[in-house]
Amino acid sequence: MLRLFAALLLLLSSNICFSQQQEITFTAGDQKWAVNSTAIAKIHKTGPFLNILFKKLTMRVNPDYKFAPLKVLSYKVGVAYKKPDGQWDILRWSEPTKPGTLMSPGQTRLIENQKAVIPIDGIPSLSDKWLVICVETELTNHSVGTNYSHGSPGLN
Secondary structure (H helix, E strand, O other): OHHHHHHHHHHHHHHHHHHOOEEEEEEEOOOOOOEEEEEEEEEEEEOOEEEEEEEEEEEEEOOOOOOOOEEEEEEEEEEEEEOOOOOEEEEEEOOOEOOOEEEOOOOEEEEOOEEEEEEOOOOOOOOOOEEEEEEEEEOOOOOEEEEEEEOOOOOO
16 A cells, blocks of 8 residues: 555656646747757756756758858857847856867757756746757857857746
């Protein structure tokens, strides 16, 4: 009887945990940027943290990019919000992942099962916020470019 109760409790807690997960789809803002990212991720809150697990994250170098090769310096995930002037900004970032890979025009990289964690302590509500992926690249003239992809507003 105790085993049955423990199994039932485990089943209920896993369903509660699963129901608190949210799936997010990220799309690139401008197809003319050097790198366009798309992703599908599952997110869930654990205490003061937002955990992101990318099921699939792709980075694709624009086929018309003229300054090959392009070096991917880092990518990170942020919690975005809309400012009173209508612009958007980032409240918090995850730690950046630094692959340091070189990519050519038209090349796509698939990254699976990548994790990110964003501290969300002190943020009263995420309902009007969304997630953003920022990819930083080093261009051939050694300047740094940034490319963004956005999820839909309304984090649970």
